[in-house]
Amino acid sequence: MAVEHRPPAGAVSGRQEKARPMTKITPQQRAACRLCVTENLPFALWREPGDDGFRMICGSGAPRVEPVFGGSGGQPAFVMAPFRTDDGNRAWHLPAEVLITADGARFWTGAGFSQTPVTPAQSRLAGGAEGGGIQAPATTVPVPEPVSAPDYEARVTRAVAAIHAGACDKIVLSRVDARDLPVGHDLCALADDLARVHPHAFVSLVSSQPTGTWLTATPEILLHADDTGLRTMALAGTQWPDPDSDPDTDPADLIWSDKIVEEQGFVAAFIRDAFAAEGIAGVSETPPATVRAANLYHLRSDFRAPAAPEPQLAGLLRRLHPTSAVCGMPRAGAHDFILAEEGDTRSFYTGYLGPKRVGAGTRLYVNLRSARVLRDRILLHVGGGIVAASDPALEWQETVEKTRTIGQVL
Numbered sequence: 327m328a329v330e331h332r333p334p335a336g337a338v339s340g341r342q343e344k345a346r347p348m349t350k351i352t353p354q355q356r357a358a359c360r361l362c363v364t365e366n367l368p369f370a371l372w373r374e375p376g377d378d379g380f381r382m383i384c385g386s387g388a389p390r391v392e393p394v395f396g397g398s399g400g401q402p403a404f405v406m407a408p409f410r411t412d413d414g415n416r417a418w419h420l421p422a423e424v425l426i427t428a429d430g431a432r433f434w435t436g437a438g439f440s441q442t443p444v445t446p447a448q449s450r451l452a453g454g455a456e457g458g459g460i461q462a463p464a465t466t467v468p469v470p471e472p473v474s475a476p477d478y479e480a481r482v483t484r485a486v487a488a489i490h491a492g493a494c495d496k497i498v499l500s501r502v503d504a505r506d507l508p509v510g511h512d513l514c515a516l517a518d519d520l521a522r523v524h525p526h527a528f529v530s531l532v533s534s535q536p537t538g539t540w541l542t543a544t545p546e547i548l549l550h551a552d553d554t555g556l557r558t559m560a561l562a563g564t565q566w567p568d569p570d571s572d573p574d575t576d577p578a579d580l581i582w583s584d585k586i587v588e589e590q591g592f593v594a595a596f597i598r599d600a601f602a603a604e605g606i607a608g609v610s611e612t613p614p615a616t617v618r619a620a621n622l623y624h625l626r627s628d629f630r631a632p633a634a635p636e637p638q639l640a641g642l643l644r645r646l647h648p649t650s651a652v653c654g655m656p657r658a659g660a661h662d663f664i665l666a667e668e669g670d671t672r673s674f675y676t677g678y679l680g681p682k683r684v685g686a687g688t689r690l691y692v693n694l695r696s697a698r699v700l701r702d703r704i705l706l707h708v709g710g711g712i713v714a715a716s717d718p719a720l721e722w723q724e725t726v727e728k729t730r731t732i733g734q735v736l
């Protein structure tokens with residue numbers, strides 16, 4: 327299996343001394359980002375898997391909770407939904423008043439994007455602000471406490487007991503790991519670094535008053551929908567390279583235990599059922615295969631389906647979020663167990679996020695390998711699926727390995 331080690335401390339400073347590769351966030355995006363954090367205006371900056379550059383949307387209007395599919399109004403937006411929600415099709419919409427790409431800024435007119443600003447606020451946003459490092463705006467929202475290894479392992483033990491007692495087949499637990507951010511740090515540099523080291527992830531930096539500021543490098547599609555069709559995936563099971571393993575081993579040779587094959591199977595069955603219950607036919611599904619995400623390996627099967635009308639998409643999204651990859655199975659029991667153990671601490675972690683009608687269709691990702699950014703601290707949210715055979719110490723280690731996706735650039 328291919329081995330990716332965390333660089334030793336010396337290697338990190340060596341990397342910083344080398345000329346930084348050309349930044350992918352453009353000077354105009356960076357300036358707009360600085361203006362938005364200074365004035366606490368909503369913005370989202372993201373890089374799609376495999377793309378070269380970032381896109382950015384920002385605006386001066388407050389985000390609103392609206393249906394993702396089947397709502398009124400066609401304004402492009404970046405959407406973000408929390409883990410806990412009564413209606414999985416409703417999300418915060420950060421409106422795209424200004425869209426900034428590598429080609430410059432474009433401005434929402436109410437009917438489309440124009441090359442010239444139509445409001446004074448749009449001109450200001452496109453001009454941005456000058457200055458140094460970009461830090462998250464201050465927040466008054468309560469933030470969760472970090473969880474120690476003994477506490478997390480005790481949670482896992484209780485989840486295993488609940489599964490043995492027949493309450494659920496799978497429960498996804500999570501915890502928070504808090505790190506200090508250096509004085510004068512720069513969030514755009516962090517997002518750039520994340521995009522560079524994780525070319526196959528969806529990388530984003532999003533900030534608004536109701537959502538707080540989040541940094542994400544997720545490997546997981548929740549739902550992509552455009553004129554050509556629908557896409558989702560069942561991603562579960564986690565392995566990380568043994569430091570002594572042969573770096574040339576092919577990931578396809580990785581062996582998955584029955585426990586993990588079963589766990590991934592639960593997620594795939596959940597997705598299959600969601601399509602069927604929504605009456606969406608013509609769904610194709612690949613057999614599970616090993617995929618790499620940063621320093622981790624997962625088992626993944628991909629689903630594709632023909633394009634569907636908005637009401638059907640709304641129904642599908644309600645059924646998919648939160649999936650059994652991030653909540654558990656059956657969903658209601660796992661959800662109750664999570665709230666009882668973790669409290670309501672996940673916020674937007676294991677929710678979803680992504681662009682809606684910016685370019686082709688709507689592209690929603692699961693908000694995983696993500697962190698809430700405060701002014702001087704970053705809270706990494708990490709979790710894993712617990713089944714009857716789970717070992718508490720290994721589950722703790724899995725969450726430690728998952729902190730490296732973002733931890734690698736801190």
Ligand SMILES: C=C(O[C@@H]1C=C(C(=O)O)C=C[C@H]1O)C(=O)O
Pocket residue numbers: 498500546561562563564624651652694695707708709710711712728
């Ligand atoms: C919950 C997380 O990841 C999810 C859980 C996985 C697992 O249980 O093995 C694997 C991928 C994700 O679907 C996370 O990264 O925090």
